[in-house]
Amino acid sequence: MNKSRLPTDWTATAVQRRTRRRYAAERRFRLMGLAAVWLSAAFLAFLLASMVWEGLSGFRQTRIALPIDFAAAKLAVTPAQLHGRGADLALAGAGLENAVDGAATRAFGPGGADLISDGAWLVVRDAVKRDPALLRGRTTIAVPVASAIDVAAKHDGTPAAEAAVARLQARGLLTTSWSGGFLTAADSTDPTRVGIWGALKGSLLTMAVTIVLAFPIGVLAALYLEEYAPRNRWTDLIEVSINNLAAVPSIIFGLLGLAVFLGTFHLPRSAPLVGGLTLALMTMPVIVITGRNAIKAVPPSIRDAALAVGASPVQVVFDHVLPLALPGILTGTIIGMARALGETAPLLMIGMRAFIAAPPSRLTDPATVLPVQIFLWSDDIDRGFVEKTSAAIIVLLVVLLAMNGLAIYLRNRFETRW
Amino acid sequence: MTPKISARDISVFYGAKQAIDHVSIDVDQDNVLAFIGPSGCGKSTFLRTLNRMNDTVASARVTGEILLDGEDIYASGMDVVQLRARVGMVFQKPNPFPKSIYENVAYGPRIHGLATARADLDALVEQSLRRAGLWDEVKDRLSDSGTALSGGQQQRLCIARAIAVDPEVILMDEPCSALDPIATAKIEELIHELKGRYAIVIVTHNMQQAARVSQQTAFFHLGQLVEFGATSDIFTNPREERTRDYITGRYG
Numbered sequence: 001m002n003k004s005r006l007p008t009d010w011t012a013t014a015v016q017r018r019t020r021r022r023y024a025a026e027r028r029f030r031l032m033g034l035a036a037v038w039l040s041a042a043f044l045a046f047l048l049a050s051m052v053w054e055g056l057s058g059f060r061q062t063r064i065a066l067p068i069d070f071a072a073a074k075l076a077v078t079p080a081q082l083h084g085r086g087a088d089l090a091l092a093g094a095g096l097e098n099a100v101d102g103a104a105t106r107a108f109g110p111g112g113a114d115l116i117s118d119g120a121w122l123v124v125r126d127a128v129k130r131d132p133a134l135l136r137g138r139t140t141i142a143v144p145v146a147s148a149i150d151v152a153a154k155h156d157g158t159p160a161a162e163a164a165v166a167r168l169q170a171r172g173l174l175t176t177s178w179s180g181g182f183l184t185a186a187d188s189t190d191p192t193r194v195g196i197w198g199a200l201k202g203s204l205l206t207m208a209v210t211i212v213l214a215f216p217i218g219v220l221a222a223l224y225l226e227e228y229a230p231r232n233r234w235t236d237l238i239e240v241s242i243n244n245l246a247a248v249p250s251i252i253f254g255l256l257g258l259a260v261f262l263g264t265f266h267l268p269r270s271a272p273l274v275g276g277l278t279l280a281l282m283t284m285p286v287i288v289i290t291g292r293n294a295i296k297a298v299p300p301s302i303r304d305a306a307l308a309v310g311a312s313p314v315q316v317v318f319d320h321v322l323p324l325a326l327p328g329i330l331t332g333t334i335i336g337m338a339r340a341l342g343e344t345a346p347l348l349m350i351g352m353r354a355f356i357a358a359p360p361s362r363l364t365d366p367a368t369v370l371p372v373q374i375f376l377w378s379d380d381i382d383r384g385f386v387e388k389t390s391a392a393i394i395v396l397l398v399v400l401l402a403m404n405g406l407a408i409y410l411r412n413r414f415e416t417r418w
Numbered sequence: 419m420t421p422k423i424s425a426r427d428i429s430v431f432y433g434a435k436q437a438i439d440h441v442s443i444d445v446d447q448d449n450v451l452a453f454i455g456p457s458g459c460g461k462s463t464f465l466r467t468l469n470r471m472n473d474t475v476a477s478a479r480v481t482g483e484i485l486l487d488g489e490d491i492y493a494s495g496m497d498v499v500q501l502r503a504r505v506g507m508v509f510q511k512p513n514p515f516p517k518s519i520y521e522n523v524a525y526g527p528r529i530h531g532l533a534t535a536r537a538d539l540d541a542l543v544e545q546s547l548r549r550a551g552l553w554d555e556v557k558d559r560l561s562d563s564g565t566a567l568s569g570g571q572q573q574r575l576c577i578a579r580a581i582a583v584d585p586e587v588i589l590m591d592e593p594c595s596a597l598d599p600i601a602t603a604k605i606e607e608l609i610h611e612l613k614g615r616y617a618i619v620i621v622t623h624n625m626q627q628a629a630r631v632s633q634q635t636a637f638f639h640l641g642q643l644v645e646f647g648a649t650s651d652i653f654t655n656p657r658e659e660r661t662r663d664y665i666t667g668r669y670g
Contacts, residue, residue, distance in 0.1 A: 230476065301513035305576070307474065309526035309583055310503035319525070320515060 058391025061179035062153040063142040073099040097121040117144040117192040147384035191384025198359040202367030209276020218287030226295040246285035254349030270351040270366035283336035290332020294325040327411040334407035344371040422447040422617040428482035441643040452632035459638040469505035506580035510592040512572035514564030522564040526583035550578035570601025590620040
């Protein structure tokens with residue numbers, strides 16, 4: 001028996017001090033956790049706010065009211081030519097661009113042609129195509145201004161541009177309004193004419209290739225390794241290799257893609273097909289690892305239950321294990337796809353950093369992707385690209401959010417409790 | 419009368435460890451056979467050899483011969499899927515599929531093609547749930563999740579699921595150990611009703627339960643079959659010292 005001892009004095013100062021210290025430690029820990037959460041929330045809010053602040057003006061366009069006297073310009077084009085496919089060519093051949101530049105010089109004085117965007121005549125062209133009657137008289141069309149003027153009108157530009165803006169604003173010629181052009185155009189050397197659609201479409205095509213390859217292969221690999229493969233040295237080796245593959249720096253995958261897809265198989269350079277293949281290599285290990293964990297989490301009792309009513313192994317997998325593991329698999333897939341969507345380095349290696357002025361229409365067309373486009377624009381010396389870079393980041397973030405939203409929706413839909 | 423299942427000289431090994439040591443036993447068509455014994459004595463392992471559920475354990479190895487209606491179930495020509503449809507199983511912990519009550523019961527008949535028309539399937543589901551004594555409790559909520567039922571109802575749902583594929587033998591691995599006394603009583607009642615239609619083998623820790631539900635009892639100890647005979651004999655007049663010690667509560 002233990003020796004008789006005094007009953008514990010729970011009111012002693014030592015005990016009270018210990019209690020106080022315990023409470024203090026509790027409070028400290030909670031505060032630190034709260035601080036960590038707030039810090040990350042603040043970073044996120046700062047990122048979003050600064051991107052939106054900088055980028056929203058990228059969706060706006062400054063326009064100038066340009067008076068044009070088509071009758072005086074005497075364009076060599078007949079009304080019949082303005083219908084159908086040849087209209088663009090006919091107007092270009094008739095010297096519309098010079099006519100527009102001339103009108104700008106007449107309206108805004110010497111150097112007036114430099115105030116309007118290089119693409120201003122395209123706006124005039126489209127207006128004429130919509131209403132050929134314009135060609136018979138005088139009219140005023142709002143055309144985009146040159147990049148330097150646009151920057152000066154929206155933020156602060158060079159002294160010369162600021163002076164021009166002040167002069168034009170005094171005459172009430174400038175307007176700034178929302179423009180859908182950024183969402184529908186592709187890359188350009190002129191910041192007033194650039195758009196994100198080319199890169200967005202490139203990203204979507206690339207992602208499509210990635211998911212079509214990485215998801216089925218990743219899920220099948222995970223199912224085989226978890227449900228069928230015997231546990232031996234070979235499967236251990238495969239498991240270690242897959243884990244290592246998931247940790248390989250992405251640029252290495254780019255080199256691999258360059259050597260294998262371009263070098264050996266001679267697939268087209270800069271194409272979403274090759275980008276998708278490369279990113280699929282990178283995404284697959286992530287899907288395999290998260291897929292295996294999700295499959296492992298399915299209770300063995302469910303497998304027993306299915307086997308005991310006479311389900312074959314394939315029926316067990318497809319009727320029970322896969323549906324129950326699907327929410328987890330989808331979560332992993334989306335994490336992998338989000339990483340692939342934001343990936344730049346491997347795509348640089350396979351040539352997706354080229355200047356592509358037309359949106360890709362096929363998987364083998366040259367294309368670029370959103371993060372590469374952001375990288376390219378952020379590198380450009382023209383100040384007009386600053387806000388376009390931020391605007392492109394907004395588009396990228398919106399696409400990412402949409403993907404995550406889809407993931408959460410799918411997960412909740414397939415989620416079952418047992 | 420020829421036995422439904424005849425196990426001859428069965429040994430089971432997990433790797434190098436021997437879990438069952440040369441056990442021979444017959445399962446009669448019309449009786450309930452109870453396996454009793456202390457934890458780890460191999461009674462569940464032996465039960466799982468009867469429908470080859472041990473196949474899922476990679477290290478398990480079975481020697482000997484098990485005849486179902488005279489046919490060796492470990493022969494290379496035996497189809498495991500068909501075997502498990504003929505020899506159904508109910509587990510210790512109720513394990514309904516996380517699907518609707520209807521789907522739980524309909525799954526087996528569907529994969530075996532027992533009922534293709536919707537009406538036939540409906541009838542089969544109703545019949546199975548009635549036989550499992552669950553129909554009146556769930557007939558209005560067949561589309562509810564099977565996992566939302568109480569533990570006892572879940573176990574009866576698992577029995578209905580096993581019945582639905584029209585097995586010849588039902589193996590029950592401690593079907594009441596996770597249930598309260600009332601749910602246990604219902605399952606025992608159900609076993610009485612199912613007796614005769616199916617050959618039933620039940621593993622139990624509860625000796626009173628074995629005495630109540632079974633006509634024959636087998637006592638396992640350390641992987642060996644110590645005593646096998648009519649339940650009344652085993653409990654009132656055991657031949658073996660170890661059996662007597664176990665049923666009087668000396669160990670186990």
